Amino acid sequence: MGSLRDYQRKRDFSKTREPAANEIGTAGRRAIFVVQLHHASRRHFDFRLQVGDVLKSWAVPKGPSYDPQVKRLAVEVEDHPVSYAGFEGDIEHGYGKGHVDQFDHGVWTTPGDAETQLQKGHLRFELFGKRLKGGWHLVRSGRKERQPAWFLIKARDAFAGDVEADDLLDAKMARSTRKAAKTPAAQAAAKKSTARKKSIPRAKRLPRLRLAKAAAALHGARPAAPSDGFFKPELARLRESPPEGAQWLHEVKWDGYRILAAIAEGEVKLWSRNALPWNERLPDIVQSLESLGLHSARLDGELVALDARGHSDFNGLQQTLAGEAQLPLVYMLFDLPYLEGSDLSRVGLRERKQLLGNLLAHAPPHLAFSTHTIGNGQEAFRMATDEGLEGIISKRVDSAYHPGRGDDWLKIKRLESDEFAVVGYTPPRGSRSGFGSLLLARPDPQVKSGWIYVGRVGTGFSNEQLQRLGQTIADKGSARPTVKLAAIDPLLRDARWVRPAAVAEVYYRGIGNNNLLRQPSLKTMRTDKTPADLADSDRAGSKPATKSAGAKRRKPAAPKPADIKITHPDRVVFPDDGYTKQDIADYYASVMKWFLPGVVNRPTSVIRCPEGTAKACFFQKHLIPGLKHVGSVKLKEESGAQATYIYPLDAASVLELVQFGALEFHPWGSTVGQPELADRVVFDLDPGDDVAWPRVVAAARLMRRLLAQLGLESFLRTTGGKGLHVVVPLNPGCAWPQVKDFAHAFAATVAQAHPLEFIATAAKAQRSGRIYVDYLRNSRGATSVASYSLRARSGAPVAVPLRWSELGKLKSGHDFDIRSTPTRLARLRSDPWAGIDGVQQELGDIIGKLR
Incomplete structure (x- = not known):
């Protein structure tokens, strides 16, 4: 940053x-x-x-x-x-x-x-x-x-x-x-x-003794000694629809982390639902609870980060806890099983919540009361659905506080639905007939006629559907997947894959790891649609709207690039050249159809220069508050922790990032759908300061010839800097460790065969008179500049794909800039990299040959 x-x-x-x-x-x-x-x-x-x-x-x-x-x-x-x-x-x-x-x-x-x-x-x-x-x-x-x-x-x-x-x-x-x-x-x-000594001002304390008397007077309250240890929380059972009647109250289902607070002798201790201590991670919540001035209490609630609408923002919460954002956190409290010497676990829930509301009436803003309505559960659920909330929690108004899962607390989650192509099935198990589950996929926006696996659905089928579909697909298909897989799933070991032939509409509860559907269940088989309808809709930019069960309002249409407002359009971004923020936005809009294929659905780091290239610029790869039109995906980092990465979805995503000061775009060599499989190898030819340009041209041609000898087709790109990129497409893709080994072995082989021309080590002191073959961009999480991306350098140069036949006309790696690149594209009759996605090649046993 x-x-x-x-x-x-x-x-x-x-x-x-x-x-x-x-x-x-x-x-x-x-x-x-x-x-x-x-x-x-x-x-x-x-x-x-x-x-x-x-x-x-x-x-x-x-x-x-x-x-x-x-x-x-x-x-x-x-x-x-x-x-x-x-x-x-x-x-x-x-x-x-x-x-x-x-x-x-x-x-x-x-x-x-x-x-x-x-x-x-x-x-x-x-x-x-x-x-x-x-x-x-x-x-x-x-x-x-x-x-x-x-x-x-x-x-x-x-x-x-x-x-x-x-x-x-x-x-x-x-x-x-x-x-x-x-x-x-x-x-x-x-x-x-x-x-002169003064103490830090303190917030006004609550009338503790009055609250203690009110707690002791409740029906069912019992005297009990305080404890700051972990206590087991009450849990909710999942239900499809909310219960009816005045014996139920309904709260918002907050999308956060369950936190239990125990106070004894004024000392606050926070616990996760799995009994892990959380004080060190939440000093703001600890201080807020301390400010209440309580001697002893037990409180139950959900830790959330709230967005501008007051809705819980789970991504924002994760980013804040990971240090990637600094959003204010709120402890949303909904129960009080103990207060000031009184065990309230046998007191009715309505009375406990009334006492909790009194306790929080003048609490600091990081402690909030989770309000509720009584009765009319369907209306409460409809309102939560219309607001785009995760769902509701329904609780018996007179229930005690019981540890563990029971029938007094019920959770009803908002169901989403969408349409997917059926691309295979798993064999039936046990007494089930026909098939075990159907395998689902969505259109791949990057590959014409391509599909990306999104999960399998095995529930919601009637016996008639099982029999009829089983007869249709029985003994068909092959063991070889016909779609892109985000990860290896051992449950697909016996799967049979077929060409997309049917469409299923499926309920699901959000997107989980590896972009797979969470808890899918069949809504219906769409006999009125074909997979071609889904693919055509996706290519036209009008993906079927995600629908919520019970919702009457449709989601708003995707924003158009024109809807992204560029603030401070006259701010000078390139001071040596006079190019403004509006010039940057206009450039990306003019090259958008050429630029998007290289970044859409790829985790992408951007270089942001909010105050121009003359001042501090920084990499941004994680989601930050304020980005509304950019995609986000949770990916594991080297440390093993998960982080939320950004990726462009469309033209609006790109222009929103430009509005946030982005100049350069650096995508991964893999997509969010298949982050563990690389589909690009990039060799960066970086010449020493004393290397003449004709030697760089000759080096690129030699790299192309050596790769061809290994059976690999390659493509050429200027970097917008001193050198050139030689890019090798991989289809269907290779695991990152294999790609990293190949890139290293190939660069080392070239340097050993031509020691006066090349070097494969990063030490700048050894580069004099030679060209560094930078292979380090070919590991998981590494990036390289996107085609048609600007560079944050004097002259506003651009990284531009070329035909190999154009190489001899180049004078440098920064021949093209913000003005000349759109002019070049307007004259082109075809894409210099036409067919790159259709090249069928992988590394196979090439590494063994190199060694």
Whole structure:
């Protein structure tokens, strides 16, 4: 998300103990903040917020103030690595010489995208530290300064008060301040921090004794000792339709993580439903519960991130917990089985919820009451469906709180339905006849007449349907799949695959891992449609609308590119050339039909330059708040954790990313439907500074000839930089480890055979006079620039596919730019890469030949 170039340039890491880069892993952790007291030539506080993989940093000379009327100058400095948050001690030489103490640290949140807010000059955020709490603002100053100047201002909330940073120094920091105090101002600050002590303002506490009496007076309440240990939650059974009658209440089914809170002697402990401790991951929720001032309690609820409409956003929740976003989290509470010495598990649910509502009447915003309606379950479910919510939870109004799954709590999920082609079947098992399940697929938008497997459906069939369909498909098909498979499924070992011949409409409960349908069940066989109807509809851009059971409203039509508003169209993005943000949008719109095939349905990293190429640019590969028209998919990273990656769906996706500042697009060599199978191998010919262009041309021709000797057809592309890409398509695709081994072996073979021309190691010191065959783009998660993508370089060059016959006319790898590329495409009669998706070739035993 940021650049450490300036940070590293200003330091000599052979002399400083400061971390050179992110030396500790940060994946899977909440976004943090840290404030450090720095006794440099001028004493100041360093205020740092994690945005992506860097700490955005400001020097605050007088430190933060809790007074909302005080505007503290905050001078923006270079980004720091996230591992800098743990740094304390002396900087002994050079830049920043002096002593560093940690003043405070914790997690932080903000509604919306942090980068976008910073770009606009006003960041609203909330801190959850030991010393700094509540809402804050960073507002860019209008003054012209050598370094960007901001103001750090406390929000008007329950924590606001007459407290300064120096009032909160502990003994260790006060000693450091006295030791470093040399100037009169520093001596005055040291004296003040010793003489004047104030505590952090606290929110108004609830009348605990009154609540305790109300709890003890409820019918069924029993005295019981408090405990901060895990307690087993009550669970709901899945039902197809909601129950009717006034004996049932209905709540929204929140799409988040179940969290149990136990308080004993004022200490809060959070647990997952599987008894895992969650305090460290949720300091914001812990602080909010502590602010209630309770001595003992047990609370049950769902941890959610809320979108702008107030709906739970599960992707946003996952991204925030993984440090990829900073959305505010809310603990949506729906039960209170214990309070202040009283076991309420035998009290009726309606009374428990009424007491819970009183408890939360003046709670901080991170604690919310899950409201309900009583009776009329069908109407409650219809409203939830119309709003696009996950469903409802129905509960008996007079029920006790029982651990485990029972019939007092029922969950009714919104069902979606869509139409899919039948592409095979599994054999029947046990007493079942005909078949076990039907195999389903959707049209592949990248391959004409191609299909992508989406799962299998084995429930919802009548006996008549089983018999009739079984007779139709029995003993037909082959063991070889006729569609793309996202992953190997052992349950498909005995499957028989057929050409798409029928259409099934299927209910399902969302999309799961590997983009497969969750809990599908047959709605009906669409005898009025053929697979060709689905394929034609998909190619026309009007994929059948996903339908919700019980819903009367249709989903809105997909946005047109014209619907994407480009804000600040006159902002200059390429300062040396004068190209604006609108020029970028116009370029991508003009080349869209050529550009889309290389990025659609591929996990794609973009390079964003929100303030132009002269300022910080950064990679973006994960979903961020605010993106509405871009696809997202959960993929495993090297660490084993899952992350949500973005990918373009259509022209609107591309222009939305341009609106967010994207200039360059770098897709994977595989699709979201088959992330483990590569369908491209890319060799980047990167010449040393002293290599003449004709040698690069000759090198590309040699690469083509050597690949042809192995039986592999290849294609050519300029990079928009110094070199060329030689691209090898794979169809039906190969596993990433095999592709990586092949690319490495081929590059090494070329370098060994022609040592004066090529090198296959990345060391720049050894590249002089030679061409580096970069094979490192051929591993899972690696990317290479897309065809027709702009490059964030002077002149706005473009990566352009070529015919091999055009190679001799090139003068450099950046011959084409934002102006000449659309002109070239307007003159072309056919695609230079025509037929690349139809090339049938794979690596097979080629690696063995190379070795």
